[in-house]
Amino acid sequence: MKRLLTEANLTNFTDLITSLTTTINALLDGKKIKDFAGSDPNGIRIRDWFLKQYIKAVKEDDVDLKNAIKKHEYKEGEPVWMDKPDIMDFTGDLPEDVVDEIRHTIDYFISLEPNDLKKIDREPYRVIKQKVQEWQNDNEADLNDNEKEDIEKKKLVRGKDYKDIKQVGGMKWVKLLSPESKVVEGKFMGHCVGGPAYVNKDIYSLWDNKNRSHVTVESDDNKKTIQQIKGKSNKEPADRYLPASIDFVANAMIQGYKVQSDGENIGMIKHNNDYHFDDLNVLPEKFRDKSVFREWVDKIFPMEIFPKQQKAIADIAKRIVEV
Numbered sequence: 001m002k003r004l005l006t007e008a009n010l011t012n013f014t015d016l017i018t019s020l021t022t023t024i025n026a027l028l029d030g031k032k033i034k035d036f037a038g039s040d041p042n043g044i045r046i047r048d049w050f051l052k053q054y055i056k057a058v059k060e061d062d063v064d065l066k067n068a069i070k071k072h073e074y075k076e077g078e079p080v081w082m083d084k085p086d087i088m089d090f091t092g093d094l095p096e097d098v099v100d101e102i103r104h105t106i107d108y109f110i111s112l113e114p115n116d117l118k119k120i121d122r123e124p125y126r127v128i129k130q131k132v133q134e135w136q137n138d139n140e141a142d143l144n145d146n147e148k149e150d151i152e153k154k155k156l157v158r159g160k161d162y163k164d165i166k167q168v169g170g171m172k173w174v175k176l177l178s179p180e181s182k183v184v185e186g187k188f189m190g191h192c193v194g195g196p197a198y199v200n201k202d203i204y205s206l207w208d209n210k211n212r213s214h215v216t217v218e219s220d221d222n223k224k225t226i227q228q229i230k231g232k233s234n235k236e237p238a239d240r241y242l243p244a245s246i247d248f249v250a251n252a253m254i255q256g257y258k259v260q261s262d263g264e265n266i267g268m269i270k271h272n273n274d275y276h277f278d279d280l281n282v283l284p285e286k287f288r289d290k291s292v293f294r295e296w297v298d299k300i301f302p303m304e305i306f307p308k309q310q311k312a313i314a315d316i317a318k319r320i321v322e323v
Contacts, residue, residue: 201218
């Protein structure tokens with residue numbers, strides 16, 4: 001049976017809607033595409049769909065928000081209705097998979113022809129969700145064999161389409177400079193980096209010694225943020241590429257970058273909207289004594305995170321005993 005999420009059973013329902021709309025606007029504005037910015041009709045259509053159809057789906061519990069909702073603990077002095085057994089609280093943090101779904105939906109909308117985009121206001125969440133999945137499957141179907149990738153990569157010119165950033169463990173990180181290079185990246189990685197939403201984005205790729213792509217990182221070099229860390233088909237990087245991915249992210253953090261999304265794909269944990277390494281052993285040894293990592297492990301983690309984990313474990317143990 002579905003649990004409806006409304007003002008009647010969610011104590012801070014307005015906070016949930018505000019968090020959703022803020023995330024949607026930030027992701028859409030972050031695309032930096034003229035035709036979808038601010039008051040442009042295309043941008044308005046997309047925002048209106050989210051405000052109408054997506055929020056409706058949230059209220060009807062069609063969007064999986066279970067990791068963002070917790071049982072309300074009634075406090076003396078609160079309204080009587082808050083003491084009912086089905087009253088819930090929004091935790092304040094949207095699950096990463098929900099943010100990813102919003103991001104992919106925006107990318108899908110941006111890929112549509114103008115006439116198709118005009119029709120989205122009439123399509124409910126469940127229909128758009130299916131279309132987004134089919135669109136992603138089509139992207140993944142474009143994954144071709146290594147020989148075809150080799151042919152496409154040979155057409156790219158160093159200095160014009162990409163530039164080498166750093167050698168690491170027999171591989172290298174490159175920054176993709178041209179729309180053509182991003183199209184190739186999206187095609188063989190099975191994600192949407194090749195779409196129009198990424199033309200002006202800062203995109204880095206981990207290439208092996210045959211120039212084949214294995215990890216894609218999206219950042220904002222002006223704001224010094226990392227926004228996506230993806231392996232093939234929008235999954236986490238394969239284990240063999242984790243050391244190179246961790247090295248890249250750690251080096252960026254030393255330069256002042258904040259990891260704002262996908263940190264869990266390389267074993268990081270989230271705290272106050274940013275991701276951190278809680279185990280310095282996964283870092284290259286040259287990074288382990290750097291203050292940006294040590295402060296987290298030595299101060300913030302033991303003082304804030306670990307006590308919360310201990311309390312959660314104790315609460316679970318208590319409930320088990322009571323049962």
